[in-house]
Amino acid sequence: MTTTTTTGLGEAPALSPKDFNSGLKPIWCPGCGDFGVLSGLYRALSTIGRPPHEIAFISGIGCSSRIPGYTTAYGFNSVHGRALPIAQGVKLSNPDLLVIVAGGDGDGFSIGGGHVAHAVRRNTDLTYIVMDNQVYGLTKGQLSPTAPKGLKTITSPFGSLEDPINPLLYVLAYGAGFVAQSTPADMPGMTSILEEAIRYPGFAFVNIQSPCVTFGQEEQQVRAQKTHMKPLASLGHDPSDLQKALELAGHYGTELYTGVFYRNPEPPLSYDRLIRLRQDEMAKQARPRAQILDAYLQK
Amino acid sequence: MSLEVPLNLKSRNLDLAQLSLCDAIDLAVLVEEEARDRYADFADQLTLHHTPEAAGFFRWMSEIEEKHRKELAERRQAKFGTQPSRVNLGMIFDIEAPEHGEARVFMTEREALDVALRSEQSAQAFFAAAKDAVRDPETRALFAELEIEEILHQRLVREEIAELPPDSPGNQEDYSDPPVQQ
Numbered sequence: 001m002t003t004t005t006t007t008g009l010g011e012a013p014a015l016s017p018k019d020f021n022s023g024l025k026p027i028w029c030p031g032c033g034d035f036g037v038l039s040g041l042y043r044a045l046s047t048i049g050r051p052p053h054e055i056a057f058i059s060g061i062g063c064s065s066r067i068p069g070y071t072t073a074y075g076f077n078s079v080h081g082r083a084l085p086i087a088q089g090v091k092l093s094n095p096d097l098l099v100i101v102a103g104g105d106g107d108g109f110s111i112g113g114g115h116v117a118h119a120v121r122r123n124t125d126l127t128y129i130v131m132d133n134q135v136y137g138l139t140k141g142q143l144s145p146t147a148p149k150g151l152k153t154i155t156s157p158f159g160s161l162e163d164p165i166n167p168l169l170y171v172l173a174y175g176a177g178f179v180a181q182s183t184p185a186d187m188p189g190m191t192s193i194l195e196e197a198i199r200y201p202g203f204a205f206v207n208i209q210s211p212c213v214t215f216g217q218e219e220q221q222v223r224a225q226k227t228h229m230k231p232l233a234s235l236g237h238d239p240s241d242l243q244k245a246l247e248l249a250g251h252y253g254t255e256l257y258t259g260v261f262y263r264n265p266e267p268p269l270s271y272d273r274l275i276r277l278r279q280d281e282m283a284k285q286a287r288p289r290a291q292i293l294d295a296y297l298q299k
Numbered sequence: 300m301s302l303e304v305p306l307n308l309k310s311r312n313l314d315l316a317q318l319s320l321c322d323a324i325d326l327a328v329l330v331e332e333e334a335r336d337r338y339a340d341f342a343d344q345l346t347l348h349h350t351p352e353a354a355g356f357f358r359w360m361s362e363i364e365e366k367h368r369k370e371l372a373e374r375r376q377a378k379f380g381t382q383p384s385r386v387n388l389g390m391i392f393d394i395e396a397p398e399h400g401e402a403r404v405f406m407t408e409r410e411a412l413d414v415a416l417r418s419e420q421s422a423q424a425f426f427a428a429a430k431d432a433v434r435d436p437e438t439r440a441l442f443a444e445l446e447i448e449e450i451l452h453q454r455l456v457r458e459e460i461a462e463l464p465p466d467s468p469g470n471q472e473d474y475s476d477p478p479v480q481q
Contacts, residue, residue, distance in 0.1 A: 017388050030344040030402035039399060043389040047312070184399060187392040188311040213403065222400035 013049055017042035020052055022072050033210030033222065034064050034131055036184025041071070041100075041129075044194040048098075055098045058087040060112060062104035063138045064131035064210065073100075081112025084119040087126050088271075095272045098198065099126040106136050109165045110145040120174035120203055125270035127197045130167060131210035134220065141215030148253055153215070168249035168261060171205045172242070177264035178204035179245065184211075185225035186258060193260065200263070202270045209256060225256060232259030239263040309425055313390040315432035323429075323438045324375040325384045327445055330394045330422065331368035335361050337396035348404045353411035360415055364395070395422035395449075407466045416456045423449035 020042045028034050045055065055073035059065035061080040068075025074097070078086045087101045108116060108130045119128070135153070136142040142155045146167060150159040172179050178200040182190035190208065197204035211220045218224060237244060237259065245262035269277070287294065318326065338361035345354035393399075397418045403410065423446055430442035 013387060013389060025340075025343050025347070027347065030341070030348055030350075030404055030406075031400050033400065035340075035399035043311075046387070046389045187398075188309070191311060191389075191392075211400070213400070222398065 013046050015046045015049055015051065017046045020045050020071050020073065022070055024069050026066065026070055028063055028066075029137075029212075029214045031213040032063070033133065033184045033208075033212070034067070036187060036190070036222075037064070037129070037131055037208055037210055038067060038070055040184070040187060040191040040194055041067070043191045044198060045073075047191075047195055048198055050098050054096065055100065056087075056090050056094075058083050058090060058099065058101050060103045060107035061138075062107045062136075063212075064102055064104045065107060067102040081107055081110070081115065083107065084112060084115040084128065087128075088119060088122065088124045091124050091126055091272050092275060095125075095276060100198065101126055101128045103130060104137075104144070105130055105132040105134065105146040105165075105167065106144040109167055109170070113145070113165075116170065117174045120171050120176045120205075122271045123175075123177065123203045123268065125202055125272050127194075127200070127204045127206070129194070129197075129206045129208060132167060132207050133210055133212040133216055134164070135212050135215045137212040137215050141212075146253075151217075164253060166249065166252040167205075167207050168252050169246065172246055172249055172262060176205050176262070177202045177267050178260070179207075179249070179262045180205070180260045181207045181209065181256075182258050183209040183222070183225045183229060183256065185222045185229055186231075189231065189258060193258075196260065196263075200267065201273075202264070202267045229256045229258050232257050232261065237261075240265040309394050309421075310391050311389070313386065315429050316434055318429075318433050318438050319435060320437045320441060321375070321379045321382055322385055323433070323441050324371060324378070325386050326391070327441070328368055328371045328375060329386060329388055329391055330396075330425075331364050331371060333388060333391060333393070334395040334397075334418065334422075335364035335368055337393075337399075338364060341397065341402045344402055345404075345406070350405050352408045353406045356408055356411045356415075393418075393421065394425045395419070409460060409463050409466050412456055412460045412463070416453060416460070419449050419452045419456060423453070 026035065026038065052072040053074070057068040057071055057073050057075045059068050059077050060083040065077060065083070068077050076086060076090070083101045083103050087099050090097060091099045132146055134144055134147045136144050141153050143151060143153055143160050145165040147160055147164055149161070149163050152159045168179060168181060178197055180193045180197060182193045184190060193206055197206045209220065209225060211222060211225070213221065232248065237248065239245070239260040239262055242262055248257055249261050251257065338357045342354045342358040342361060345357065395418055397414045401414045426442045426446040426449060430439050430446060433439050433442065
């Protein structure tokens with residue numbers, strides 16, 4: 001694995017953010033939060049230093065799921081809610097690839113909600129970035145699984161009766177080793193979190209509060225986020241403290257905490273590494289080629 | 300707008316105190332390059348979303364930023380030749396480039412000019428802070444020069460704003476455009 005760490009002014013990274021830009025122009029609404037996320041991803045990847053052909057972006061369906069097309073890495077814009085199982089398959093078939101999953105809150109926690117728990121408990125080494133805007137923007141603004149209770153939309157004119165899913169608590173409860181939240185309102189902070197998540201050796205989850213400029217609420221827009229976001233580092237939060245992480249994550253929807261909620265200080269071996277070890281072990285016990293059909297003989 | 304811009308919201312992995320004159324010119328070139336590309340992106344977005352007046356203004360701004368970038372790049376070439384650069388685009392964030400969230404469907408030319416004004420103010424604030432942070436006198440002089448240039452740019456943008464007719468009342472975003480195929 002090739003990595004270049006840039007600190008201070010020692011040496012500029014070999015790759016520029018532009019090396020990850022496919023040149024295809026995003027058709028997101030002007031002002032969409034996803035522009036910032038994409039820009040942060042280009043920057044994080046240039047710092048990490050893996051060339052585009054060693055990276056794969058997997059997505060489902062939705063505005064944010066268009067991201068694979070905007071990068072020079074391998075990409076798979078798959079079906080709704082199925083990005084995580086496909087990404088796990090990609091990682092297991094080519095463990096050397098750096099696999100990044102990108103999608104929205106609807107894709108991840110409604111249509112694909114059942115897959116999240118299994119991806120987390122399996123702990124495959126991939127980074128799952130959810131661009132959480134609390135609305136189905138692509139289909140013109142219906143309630144999404146993270147939409148706040150009481151939210152009025154064009155298809156829920158009397159307001160939502162449901163409590164939202166808390167994506168941070170969801171993944172923490174299933175044992176994710178890296179859980180963070182950020183916003184394009186803090187571009188350097190978000191970029192650093194993306195970089196840290198990608199470097200984490202296991203399942204890493206980043207919830208990005210990426211505002212929908214067309215159907216989102218005023219208090220969710222970048223300008224408002226700048227006034228009320230609270231960096232966890234400024235609260236003195238220790239990311240290795242799981243209990244505190246659970247407590248802070250419980251404030252999803254009422255407080256905009258940014259930073260790393262939890263980072264397992266002793267990451268266990270990821271699923272892809274465990275499989276590699278088992279394959280190596282079983283290879284030692286494999287029958288010689290000449291005896292391979294003996295398994296089918298009754299003795 | 301306050302000119303107090305926290306440096307940690309504008310850069311990453313960049314210790315301004317350590318900048319040499321060559322690093323500072325390289326940084327200034329990147330600042331112009333980022334602004335050029337962002338304005339061009341805004342122009343493309345707003346062309347796609349049927350907002351031609353603002354798109355035209357952002358296209359013009361992109362050309363201006365390219366002119367500034369080229370002038371700085373020529374100075375760099377004349378003084379430092381092929382000396383390798385120690386900074387890259389991954390280290391800076393929206394110093395003179397408008398933030399990604401600033402574009403809006405059906406924004407008026409006046410709103411587009413306001414975006415440009417905020418961006419010039421942001422650049423001025425960054426160069427002022429950088430001037431105070433660096434140790435090398437030549438580098439400090441360069442940042443002071445860039446700070447003054449940004450003040451001049453703000454004056455030009457304000458003059459343009461003063462010549463515009465007032466915006467018509469009403470929220471232009473109420474007339475959002477239909478989805479497009481790509």
